[in-house]
Amino acid sequence: xxxxxxxxxxxxxxxxxxxxxxxxxxxxxxxxxxxxxxxxxxxxxxxxxxxxxxxxxxxxxxxxxxxxxxxxxxxxxxxxxxxxxxxxxxxxxxxxxxxxxxxxxxxxxxxxxxxxxxxxxxxxxxxxxxxxxxxxxxxxxxxxxxxxxxxxxxxxxxxxxxxxxxxxxxxxxxxxxxxxxx
Numbered sequence: 001x002x003x004x005x006x007x008x009x010x011x012x013x014x015x016x017x018x019x020x021x022x023x024x025x026x027x028x029x030x031x032x033x034x035x036x037x038x039x040x041x042x043x044x045x046x047x048x049x050x051x052x053x054x055x056x057x058x059x060x061x062x063x064x065x066x067x068x069x070x071x072x073x074x075x076x077x078x079x080x081x082x083x084x085x086x087x088x089x090x091x092x093x094x095x096x097x098x099x100x101x102x103x104x105x106x107x108x109x110x111x112x113x114x115x116x117x118x119x120x121x122x123x124x125x126x127x128x129x130x131x132x133x134x135x136x137x138x139x140x141x142x143x144x145x146x147x148x149x150x151x152x153x154x155x156x157x158x159x160x161x162x163x164x165x166x167x168x169x170x171x172x173x174x175x176x177x178x179x180x181x182x
Contacts, residue, residue, distance in 0.1 A: 036083035041098040
């Protein structure tokens with residue numbers, strides 16, 4: 001006779017033990033680390049965004065406490081606590097807030113790169129002025145041409161004699177026109 005009792009089979013009417021039903025220790029640790037990472041992104045959000053989030057008060061307090069803590073070990077332990085609190089919270093609003101923040105930064109970066117590209121094209125070619133004005137008809141044509149002239153004049157000088165002011169003014173003009181266009 002066997003020393004171990006046989007496992008019940010589904011035919012016996014008992015439910016079989018499914019090892020996939022309960023997450024493994026590795027899966028639980030991975031989920032915990034993901035929540036801590038999301039918690040780190042949460043504490044990196046500006047105060048105004050955290051205030052507007054639909055999160056429990058104890059999580060909001062934990063985020064404020066993390067920001068007040070100065071020691072490395074204290075911050076590490078507080079971050080673990082934030083991760084623990086987040087286990088019982090719907091994380092979707094937090095994920096969305098973090099994503100919105102990242103997307104906003106990406107849009108700002110893209111707008112700056114586009115303004116730099118337009119500045120380089122406008123200084124390099126007269127044909128670019130026409131295409132710029134077709135895309136942004138609200139732009140002040142006279143001011144744009146004046147800024148381009150000044151930037152070209154500055155570019156023609158020796159590097160040590162350049163002020164860079166005309167480049168900056170043209171860039172700011174392009175950036176402002178794009179913002180007004182949106």
